[in-house]
Amino acid sequence: MIEMREKVILVDCDGVLLDWEYAFTNWMKRHGYEIHDNDQYDMGTKFAIAKTDSKRLIRMFNESAWIRRLPPLRDAIYFVKKLHERHGFVFHAITSLSDDPYSQYLRTKNLIELFGPTAFEKYTYLDTGADKDEALAEYKDTNCYWIEDKVENADAGIKAGLDSILVAHPHNIGYNGQAKRLADWNAIYNEIV
Numbered sequence: 001m002i003e004m005r006e007k008v009i010l011v012d013c014d015g016v017l018l019d020w021e022y023a024f025t026n027w028m029k030r031h032g033y034e035i036h037d038n039d040q041y042d043m044g045t046k047f048a049i050a051k052t053d054s055k056r057l058i059r060m061f062n063e064s065a066w067i068r069r070l071p072p073l074r075d076a077i078y079f080v081k082k083l084h085e086r087h088g089f090v091f092h093a094i095t096s097l098s099d100d101p102y103s104q105y106l107r108t109k110n111l112i113e114l115f116g117p118t119a120f121e122k123y124t125y126l127d128t129g130a131d132k133d134e135a136l137a138e139y140k141d142t143n144c145y146w147i148e149d150k151v152e153n154a155d156a157g158i159k160a161g162l163d164s165i166l167v168a169h170p171h172n173i174g175y176n177g178q179a180k181r182l183a184d185w186n187a188i189y190n191e192i193v
Contacts, residue, residue, distance in 0.1 A: 007088050008121070008144050009192070010136070010157075013095040013107065015149035016167050017080065017115070018070040027061050041171030059128045062098045068106040072114050073167075079185035084119040087193055091115075092122040094135045099127045136160040145192060154179040165191065 014020030025035065028047055036048035044054030061067070083089040097107055104125040111120055124135050133156045136146065146157035149167040155177050157164035164179035165188055166172055175181050182188050 007090060008092055008142075009083065009089050010092050010094055010139060010144050010146045010162065012132075012148040012150070012153065013093055013097070013111070014070075015073065015169060016147050017073055017076045017093075017111070019073045020070060023066055023070045024058070024061050027064070027066050028057070039170060041169070055129065059098065062128050063100045063103045065106065067097070067103055068110050070110055075185045077114055079189040080115050080119055083189060083192065084116070089192070090121040091119050092124065092139075093120055094124045094126070094132055096126045096128060096130045096132065098125070132156055133160075136162065147188060148179075151175050151177065 011017060021041075024043065025046075028043075029035075033047045033049070035046060037046055040046040042054070043049075043058060044051045047054070049057070080091065084091070093111065095107065097103055104123070107125070108120075108123055111123075126132065126135060132148075132153045136153075136156055137160055139146075139160060139162060141161035144162050145165060146154070146160075146162040147165045147167060148154045148157065149169050149172060151166065151172050154164040154166040154175075158178045166175055166179045166181040167188070168181050168183045172181065180191065182191060
């Protein structure tokens with residue numbers, strides 16, 4: 001377990017800081033895939049393709065140059081910068097992107113470009129679709145804020161003794177666990193400060 005500074009916020013990237021789903025949808029359209037159910041979070045269902053094909057395409061996307069230019073999610077830039085610059089918080093990114101070092105480099109560049117060179121103090125990269133239990137165990141019982149959009153990972157944060165916040169999306173609308181489900185970064189900011 002690491003020694004934790006008081007003002008560290010742990011964050012997922014896709015669906016929390018970055019609008020991965022928007023970018024992936026555009027990439028799929030560019031490659032000839034059509035949306036069959038726009039309300040689906042599962043990309044296989046959304047594009048009516050087999051789960052194995054969906055996983056392969058997600059990995060291809062995550063390891064493509066597109067990962068360098070993902071747009072920010074909603075109001076993330078404003079409030080992340082405000083937490084960092086006005087209140088002295090630093091961020092540790094924990095993201096299931098890819099084990100490819102070039103993809104990791106592109107993700108880091110994207111985050112620095114959007115949020116500035118000093119907001120992120122640490123980047124933890126996991127393989128595509130990997131669970132975050134082990135990465136969160138490093139922060140066990142630190143009471144750090146853990147901001148995530150995937151229910152399973154928010155609950156993993158609760159189990160690790162973190163203060164989990166679930167960013168609201170249609171795919172987690174039915175959540176009734178212990179994490180706080182908040183609409184956007186404005187609400188997250190108000191919760192933290």
